[in-house]
Amino acid sequence: MATPVTPRTCGGCIACCKALEVFEGNFRKAAGEWCPHCAVGRGCGIYRDRPLVCEAFRCEWLKGWGGENERPDRTKVIPDFHKEGLFLDGILQMWEVAEGALERPFARRTTREVLSRGIVVAHLRLSGKKFLFVPPGDALPDEVLKALKEERIELAIL
Numbered sequence: 001m002a003t004p005v006t007p008r009t010c011g012g013c014i015a016c017c018k019a020l021e022v023f024e025g026n027f028r029k030a031a032g033e034w035c036p037h038c039a040v041g042r043g044c045g046i047y048r049d050r051p052l053v054c055e056a057f058r059c060e061w062l063k064g065w066g067g068e069n070e071r072p073d074r075t076k077v078i079p080d081f082h083k084e085g086l087f088l089d090g091i092l093q094m095w096e097v098a099e100g101a102l103e104r105p106f107a108r109r110t111t112r113e114v115l116s117r118g119i120v121v122a123h124l125r126l127s128g129k130k131f132l133f134v135p136p137g138d139a140l141p142d143e144v145l146k147a148l149k150e151e152r153i154e155l156a157i158l
């Protein structure tokens with residue numbers, strides 16, 4: 001989805017060290033909780049030995065999507081696009097970093113824009129609740145509806 005325009009670095013952002021689940025080897029960090037290795041202002045305390053999943057993760061902002069001022073620590077939402085899975089055109093996962101951020105104008109505007117391109121959007125709230133938004137006119141096949149139910153993902157509209 002994202003085309004890098006200018007190379008970006010995470011800078012002072014550590015949003016994914018809170019929002020995302022990390023599960024690798026003996027180390028497990030739940031989604032929505034600060035990682036015990038993360039120190040505000042200093043970043044990852046085990047940077048050289050951090051889990052591969054941490055090393056590999058690049059949010060869409062880091063890849064070049066959105067404005068400079070839309071870094072996830074500012075918007076409190078992490079955009080994370082996946083092409084694989086149940087949705088052939090991909091899915092934009094939006095991870096909430098601070099309570100209520102997915103209700104704010106940035107998240108609502110982004111959700112509408114992405115839906116208008118025919119791409120499904122998932123809101124992953126800090127509370128653990130998950131909501132799926134489907135482009136207007138799209139109908140989900142039964143196997144997808146079944147998978148959503150199993151994953152406790154609720155269908156929603158803006």
Ligand code: SF4
Pocket residue numbers: 009010013014015016017057058059060061062071072073078
């Ligand atoms: S959310 Fe994006 S910009 Fe922020 S630390 Fe993670 S990968 Fe970097």
Ligand code: SF4
Pocket residue numbers: 016017018022029035036037038039043044045046047050051054055
């Ligand atoms: S191990 Fe490091 S990079 Fe990974 S979530 Fe924790 S603080 Fe962040």
